[in-house]
Amino acid sequence: NVSDLKSVQKFLKAHYVTPGKTYHGVAKGKNVLVIHLESFQQFLIGYKWKGKAVTPNLNKIFRSKNTISFDNFFNQVGQGKTSDAELMLENSLFGLQSGSAMSSYGTSNTFESAPAILSQEGGYTTAVMHGGEGSFWNRNNAYKSFGYQYFMPLSYYENKPGYYIGYGLKDKLFFKQSVKYIEKLPQPFYLKMITVTNHYPYQLDKKNQSIDKTDTGDETVDGYVQTAHYLDQAIGELMAWMKKTGLDKNTLLVFYGDHYGISGNHHKASAELLGKGSFNDFDNLNFQRVPLMFHMRGLKGKIDHTYGGEIDVLPTLLNLLGVNDKNTIQFGHDLLSKKNPQIVAQRNGDFITPKYAKVSGDYYDTKTGQEITKPDKKVKNELTSISNLVTTELSLSDRVINGNLLRFYKPKWFKKVDVKDYDYNKEKA
Numbered sequence: 129n130v131s132d133l134k135s136v137q138k139f140l141k142a143h144y145v146t147p148g149k150t151y152h153g154v155a156k157g158k159n160v161l162v163i164h165l166e167s168f169q170q171f172l173i174g175y176k177w178k179g180k181a182v183t184p185n186l187n188k189i190f191r192s193k194n195t196i197s198f199d200n201f202f203n204q205v206g207q208g209k210t211s212d213a214e215l216m217l218e219n220s221l222f223g224l225q226s227g228s229a230m231s232s233y234g235t236s237n238t239f240e241s242a243p244a245i246l247s248q249e250g251g252y253t254t255a256v257m258h259g260g261e262g263s264f265w266n267r268n269n270a271y272k273s274f275g276y277q278y279f280m281p282l283s284y285y286e287n288k289p290g291y292y293i294g295y296g297l298k299d300k301l302f303f304k305q306s307v308k309y310i311e312k313l314p315q316p317f318y319l320k321m322i323t324v325t326n327h328y329p330y331q332l333d334k335k336n337q338s339i340d341k342t343d344t345g346d347e348t349v350d351g352y353v354q355t356a357h358y359l360d361q362a363i364g365e366l367m368a369w370m371k372k373t374g375l376d377k378n379t380l381l382v383f384y385g386d387h388y389g390i391s392g393n394h395h396k397a398s399a400e401l402l403g404k405g406s407f408n409d410f411d412n413l414n415f416q417r418v419p420l421m422f423h424m425r426g427l428k429g430k431i432d433h434t435y436g437g438e439i440d441v442l443p444t445l446l447n448l449l450g451v452n453d454k455n456t457i458q459f460g461h462d463l464l465s466k467k468n469p470q471i472v473a474q475r476n477g478d479f480i481t482p483k484y485a486k487v488s489g490d491y492y493d494t495k496t497g498q499e500i501t502k503p504d505k506k507v508k509n510e511l512t513s514i515s516n517l518v519t520t521e522l523s524l525s526d527r528v529i530n531g532n533l534l535r536f537y538k539p540k541w542f543k544k545v546d547v548k549d550y551d552y553n554k555e556k557a
C-alpha cells in the first residue's frame with residue numbers, strides 16, 4: 129500500500145547520491161543504442177586463445193579513448209537471467225528472489241522505465257529488437273509496461289533454414305536484417321538490441337566457426353570462446369555499418385553483458401581457462417564481472433574501476449543524457465559519481481565491495497582473496513552493516529514489485545504508461 133511506498137522512498141532518500149558532474153549531459157539528445165551481449169563475461173575482454181584475440185572488436189571498444197569502460201561491473205541476476213538483467217538496466221529495480229519478475233509482473237505492474245522516461249523527457253522514439261520469440265520472458269507484455277513503442281521480435285525477421293540457432297537468429301543475420309528498421313526510426317531513438325548466439329550450449333554452424341574451441345574437455349564450456357568470437361564479429365559489422373551511415377556521429381552506444389556464460393558448476397574448466405591452479409567460490413563471484421561500456425564520438429573515455437552492477441546503469445545513463453532523475457524510485461547509483469557506495473549486491477544476499485566480499489555466507493578480502501575468518505570488532509561491524517544494507521535494499525525492491533508500489537507513485541513530470549497505447553503486431557513489415 130501507499131505507506132510501503134513511503135518507507136521505500138525514505139530509504140532511497142537516505143541513500144541518495146548526487147550524480148557526478150563531469151559527465152552530466154554529455155550525451156544529451158543523442159540516440160541511444162543499447163547492445164545486449166548475451167552471456168558475455170568481462171574476462172573475455174583481452175582474452176586470447178591460441179594466440180588469437182577472442183573478441184578483437186570489443187577489445188578495441190573497451191580501450192577506445194571515446195569509451196567509458198568499467199572493469200569492476202557485476203551482473204546481479206537471479207533465476208530470471210536475461211529478463212532480470214533487462215529489468216535492472218531499465219528500471220533500477222532488482223529481479224526477484226525466485227522466478228522472473230518480467231514474467232510474473234511484467235504484464236500487470238506499473239513501471240517507470242527507461243523507454244517511458246526518455247520518450248517523455250527527451251522526445252525519444254523507443255524500440256527493442258530481438259531475433260527470438262516475442263513471448264520469451266513475457267517480453268511482448270513487459271515491454272508495453274516499460275513503455276516501448278516498438279518491439280521487433282523474430283516475427284519481423286526472415287528466418288530461412290540455417291538462420292536460427294538455439295534461441296534465435298544468428299547475431300550477424302539479426303543485425304543485418306535490423307538495418308531496415310533502424311533506418312526508419314525517428315531520431316533521437318532509444319533502441320535496445322538483444323543478441324543471443326552466445327548462449328549456452330554455445331553451438332555454432334561450421335561455416336561460422338572461425339576460432340578453435342578451447343580444450344578443457346568440459347563440453348559445455350569449450351564452445352564459449354567460439355560463439356563469443358562470432359558475437360564479436362557481428363558487433364564489428366554493426367560498428368562498420370554505423371560508421372558508413374554516419375549514425376556513429378550522434379549515437380551513444382551502451383554495451384553490457386547480461387550474466388555469466390560459464391556457471392559455478394564448472395570450477396575446473398574455469399580454472400583452466402584463466403590459467404589458475406584452482407577456482408573457488410570467491411573466484412566464482414569475481415567471475416560475475418560483465419562488461420559495461422559507454423561509447424560515443426567525442427566522449428572523454430577512461431577505464432573506470434568503480435565497483436557497480438546492473439542496478440546502477442539507469443542512473444548512470446540518465447546522468448550522461450542529462451535527464452534529471454531526482455526522486456525517482458531507483459535502487460542504483462550513478463557509477464560516475466565519486467560518492468557511489470560501491471556495494472554490489474548479488475540476488476542471494478552475497479555482495480562485493482572494493483574491500484570485502486560475501487560468498488554464500490563467508491567473508492573474503494576482495495584484494496587478497498583471503499577468507500576473513502576472525503574479523504576484529506571494527507571489521508565485523510562493517511561486514512554486518514553492509515550485509516544488512518544489502519538485505520534491506522533487496523527486500524525493499526521486492527516490495528516495490530510484489531506490491532506493485534509504483535502505481536501509487538505519481539511524480540508531476542511522469543505520465544503513467546498505458547499499455548493499450550502499444551500494439552506490436554500492427555506495424556509489422
Ligand code: GP9
Nearest residue numbers: 208209210211260264295
Ligand atoms: C531468449 C534469450 C535467452 O530470448 O534472451 O534468455 P536467457 O536464457 O539468457 O535468460
Ligand code: MN
Nearest residue numbers: 167209210386
Ligand atoms: Mn541471457
